[in-house]
Amino acid sequence: MKKIINDPNQVVQDMIEGMIAAYPNELKQISGTTAITRSEAPVQGKVGLVSGGGSGHEPAHAGYVGKGMLDAAVLGEVFTSPTPDQIYEAIKAVDGGNGVFLIIKNYTGDVLNFEMAMELAEADGIQVDKVIVNDDVAVEDSSFTIGRRGIAGTVLVHKIVGAKAEHGATLEEVKTVAEKAAGNIRSIGMALTPCTVPAAGKPSFQLAEDEMEIGIGIHGEAGIERKPITTADEIASELTEKILADMNLNNNEEVAIMVNGLGATPEMELYIINKKVNQLLTEKGIQIYKTFVGEYMTALEMTGCSVTLLKLDDELKELLNAKSEAPAFRN
Known part of the structure; x- marks a missing residue:
């Protein structure tokens, strides 16, 4: 195996630090987590957008954190879903008082962990909703999913939903356009x-x-x-x-x-x-x-x-x- 890395068990943290160093005025890391947010998060009055998943799919998902797209991305280990507590911290960090919306790729670990984090946030009084993207027409079920997998089409969902939220849409309006985009x-x-x-x-x-x-x-x-x-x-x-x-x-x-x-x-x-x-x-x-x-x-x-x-x-x-x-x- 040839990789330009240091410790195989530290690649995600090393990558995050390198990203923050590249975009110090645009991105920041939530302390104690592998989540990255917009530098100005939370944006008051705006629906916060959170996505994420296993690392190894770069620039997804942290590359799509910024004005007009995501407010936060939660990075799991390579090809491994982020944990509910990390997702929960990201939800709290981007809550600007108008709710938080989750964009989830349809993998069993991602769905379970994001939904668990959603329940934790709702218990704190944060309004949270979600869309599950399942754009892959190849197979109906796989070793990672029940139903179709979520793949590259998720990026276009990030773009469309990000623009809708940036325009001041409500949580309900964001969900409506997210479902329309994912369905098409x-x-x-x-x-x-x-x-x-x-x-x-x-x-x-x-x-x-x-x-x-x-x-x-x-x-x-x-x-x-x-x-x-x-x-x-x-x-x-x-x-x-x-x-x-x-x-x-x-x-x-x-x-x-x-x-x-x-x-x-x-x-x-x-x-x-x-x-x-x-x-x-x-x-x-x-x-x-x-x-x-x-x-x-x-x-x-x-x-x-x-x-x-x-x-x-x-x-x-x-x-x-x-x-x-x-x-x-x-x-």
Whole structure:
């Protein structure tokens, strides 16, 4: 295993300190926790937004903490849910008196721990609500979930919900738009190579030199099919068709596209995937409103990508375009 780290058991804390050093005027760490908040948190009168999950998916989730997006991100150990007490501290830290909203990816540990923290906060008199993002169309149940997994589409939920909260929406209004966004997002990923959790010291799964896996999860969970590597166009076509088969998209409807790298995929290859995705949608009469290409939710050094489609209406377009000052999503 080759990693640019110090102690495998200290990678999360070392990363947090490095992030704070990079953005000292924008981010701060809640003392005694692995949670990061906006430097001005709590923002009085604004619904506070909290997300998070296991580390190893950078820039998710701490990279999306900033004006126009999240108020706090809670970082677990690598590929491990943060604990309820850490999430609870983040909720308290961003409560500006108008309630706190949680954006949770659908993994069993995340859901249980965030909901437990929610109960602790409610016992303190803090209004808390949530949305659970389950955008992965690959598999219905996995080793980490009951139901569909939450993957890169969660970033677009952060963006949309963050803009809604920044505009002064109530907790109920934030929940409404969160559910609309999450209900209109579909994603699927693929991988060419595995990744290595630092504390484990060996790859979490194996793929032969000539193999790829379609529908793989962001922790290396099994996908739909392991098969020989094929061309970028064929990969893009398979991913896009599986998403479209699960979406109700009509001619002339508008979408946002996200082509997301999983940690070790060159941008060149992501743009090649994007070219084919754009071509396929255009051929079907689907209007492409906005495209995002880059690394938004990774899996350490896994080689691969995911494709996300978000079906848009006027409200979602406005919120997607709204200003964001988060380090990993400047808009």
